[in-house]
Amino acid sequence: xxxxxxxxxxxxxxxxxxxxxxxxxxxxxxxxxxxxxxxxxxxxxxxxxxxxxxxxxxxxxxxxxxxxxxxxxxxxxxxxxxxxxxxxxxxxxxxxxxxxxxxxxxxxxxxxxxxxxxxxxxxxxxxxxxxxxxxxxxxxxxxxxxxxxxxxxxxxxxxxxxxxxxxxxxxxxxxxxxxxxxxxxxxxxxxxxxxxxxxxxxxxxxxxxxxxxxxxxxxxxxxxxxxxxxxxxxxxxxxxxxxxxxxxxxxxxxxxxxxxxxxxxxxxxxxxxxxxxxxxxxxxxxxxxxxxxxxxxxxxxxxxxxxxxxxxxxxxxxxxxxxxxxxxxxxxxxxxxxxxxxxxxxxxxxxx
Ligand code: UFG
Numbered sequence: 001x002x003x004x005x006x007x008x009x010x011x012x013x014x015x016x017x018x019x020x021x022x023x024x025x026x027x028x029x030x031x032x033x034x035x036x037x038x039x040x041x042x043x044x045x046x047x048x049x050x051x052x053x054x055x056x057x058x059x060x061x062x063x064x065x066x067x068x069x070x071x072x073x074x075x076x077x078x079x080x081x082x083x084x085x086x087x088x089x090x091x092x093x094x095x096x097x098x099x100x101x102x103x104x105x106x107x108x109x110x111x112x113x114x115x116x117x118x119x120x121x122x123x124x125x126x127x128x129x130x131x132x133x134x135x136x137x138x139x140x141x142x143x144x145x146x147x148x149x150x151x152x153x154x155x156x157x158x159x160x161x162x163x164x165x166x167x168x169x170x171x172x173x174x175x176x177x178x179x180x181x182x183x184x185x186x187x188x189x190x191x192x193x194x195x196x197x198x199x200x201x202x203x204x205x206x207x208x209x210x211x212x213x214x215x216x217x218x219x220x221x222x223x224x225x226x227x228x229x230x231x232x233x234x235x236x237x238x239x240x241x242x243x244x245x246x247x248x249x250x251x252x253x254x255x256x257x258x259x260x261x262x263x264x265x266x267x268x269x270x271x272x273x274x275x276x277x278x279x280x281x282x283x284x285x286x287x288x289x290x291x292x293x294x295x296x297x298x299x300x301x302x303x304x305x306x307x308x309x310x311x312x313x314x315x316x317x318x319x320x321x322x323x324x325x326x327x328x329x330x331x332x333x334x335x336x337x338x339x340x341x342x343x344x345x346x347x348x349x350x351x352x
Contacts, residue, residue, distance in 0.1 A: 003077070040191075124176050180232050216272075
């Protein structure tokens with residue numbers, strides 16, 4: 001019996017694989033490596049000492065996806081695979097709909113054919129759209145403001161319809177707030193393609209000297225210091241949230257959404273000063289105009305996850321900044337994976 005992890009080579013996926021393996025689960029990973037690196041999976045085996053099979057394919061590759069279900073006894077799926085850049089989704093929406101929605105539909109059809117109906121889905125606080133009612137609870141109105149967000153929202157809706165059609169489906173929709181930080185070993189972390197869009201990888205690249213200065217998008221929001229406030233959550237806490245959700249769906253049926261956040265909001269300036277204090281690096285910044293589409297304030301009410309999953313975020317922003325910097329400073333060029341498929345270097349990761 002194994003848990004299939006789609007998108008397992010990505011930032012959140014690789015941390016989730018470590019937690020699953022450490023908890024004793026067998027896993028099978030599928031990832032098309034379009035925005036991730038197989039090197040992360042080698043490091044998962046290095047950190048856990050556990051073997052697993054990895055299929056470097058897309059969810060839209062139906063015959064190969066079917067083979068996975070034919071060849072393994074999959075008991076549940078953690079579905080993280082998907083494109084995730086908000087700006088890019090506005091320019092190439094069809095790519096997002098094809099990859100995220102069609103890929104998910106193929107996955108759900110094959111799950112149905114093989115009578116696998118337990119799934120944890122990687123959703124996002126983006127499904128709350130421009131709602132500024134904080135803290136945000138799971139029953140807040142939904143409505144995304146860009147193609148990426150709409151793919152997350154639509155997949156949630158598809159899964160609700162699946163549950164209506166067959167109430168034995170057991171589905172957890174995990175709405176992430178702002179995942180940052182890295183594995184405390186410094187071996188796993190976020191490795192964005194090109195110039196980062198998100199705050200923390202931008203800060204770490206300024207800290208290491210790769211980018212000159214941070215631009216802070218707006219200082220006229222109604223927040224503590226005028227800069228945007230978000231609910232940053234350590235990626236290892238987030239990964240553990242997947243484990244708790246998995247335990248829950250194994251023993252129940254239904255479809256439930258859960259906020260995964262700390263419940264605590266921090267402004268951009270608070271993040272910059274915290275990073276500077278705990279790392280001793282200076283982050284030059286310049287305040288510019290608001291970024292189109294941004295909202296002033298977004299943080300979660302995570303009490304449902306605590307009540308129903310027994311999950312509470314443990315790590316604070318000091319640890320998030322320290323771990324993000326450890327990852328960046330010990331991997332200045334991110335993952336470099338020329339040898340990834342060389343079995344001499346790594347006999348434990350079996351690439352199919
Ligand atoms: N920010 C800057 N400068 C930067 C980058 C970000 O000032 O270079 C600010 C933003 O204006 C915002 C805060 O830092 O106030 C956080 O921005 P991020 O881009 O890191 O995160 P967002 O909250 O905008 O977006 C995140 C995810 C999206 C998701 C969204 C809503 O990246 O995928 O949360 O859940 F859709």
